[in-house]
Amino acid sequence: MDASSDTGCDAVGHDLLAWYDAHARVLPWRSPPHTPAPEPYRVWLSEVMLQQTTVAAVKDYFAKFIARWPTVDALAAAADEEVMAAWAGLGYYARARNLLACARAVAARGGRFPDTEEELRALPGLGAYTAAAVAAIAFGRRAVVVDANVERVVARLFAIEEALPGARGTIREKADGITPEARSGDFAQAMMDLGATVCTSRAPRCLLCPLSAHCAARAMGAPERFPVKAPKKAKPARKGQAFWIERGDAVWLVRRPGKGMLGGMRALPDDGWSARADGSGEGPLAGPWESAGKVTHTFTHFGLDLHLSVYLGADWTRLPPGGGEWWPLDRLDEAGLPTLFAKAASLALAGTGD
DNA sequence: CATACGTGGCC
């Protein structure tokens, strides 16, 4: 037997589940090992929030959503702008739009989530990972659950030299080979816990790892070399402007278009900056504008220097074109501004002494 | 298959 066949698939599952029984993280959306599964609604909501997002960042949002919308039917009945505002700050806002679309699709079929991976995959916002995770965790189905943690653990277990993202197919096959028939939901969560707490990206704690005896990367003495990754593209640096138009007790807010950057979110008016180009420098009104400083913000695929121009004592007979609303300054935290514009608002309020 | 899409934490 070679080093990989003696991992004998079953041995990995057995060792990992034994470790999980003793070391499973306690999380608000999770049931402990050997207890009934959480409600599918909670599993689904947490999995969507956790897409590309850390556990620490999700916790408060999960609690807020569950308190405000305890069931999928309640969420389905919510107003779009309420949900978008509640999601503000969590990022990847297409998730919030798909969350509502999915909740309404589930409500339309009686408030019950489908219980197969294939049907779950057809719902808005559920890709290969989330459909597999919900099928396994909420419904006990055997499913191959592959997220970034699993990719890292598997790439190390089998010392996969092929670089991501090309190695996805190979990694999935290997993950399939070690996924047990029984307890596949626990297995998936165990892999993710292992990746998050032991088989970490930097400085993996191999001495604490229940799979170290099976690990090819460990045997090579080079666990941190895996997974191999393709080099990243440089982020362009963009410049743009945002405009703070104040009427004494209120500021002019717009709603961004439903798709694209920060789609569907409330925002300050801007000069049309994007990932592809700088803004025009043109404001929505003639002014008079006063400079209030600059906000720097880094998005996934570009960096932005956002210059803020302020117009105090605006005349309400001269509303900017294109629609918007006067938003009370004392309720600005309820507007649901994405972080970039929340930073700009703080800058404006600091500068105006409000 | 490549790209667009947020944010905060870590070293």
Place this chain on the structure above:
DNA sequence: TGGCCAAGTAT
């Protein structure tokens, strides 16, 4: 401090 990273999906 700037780059890397995190329970990915849609197109």
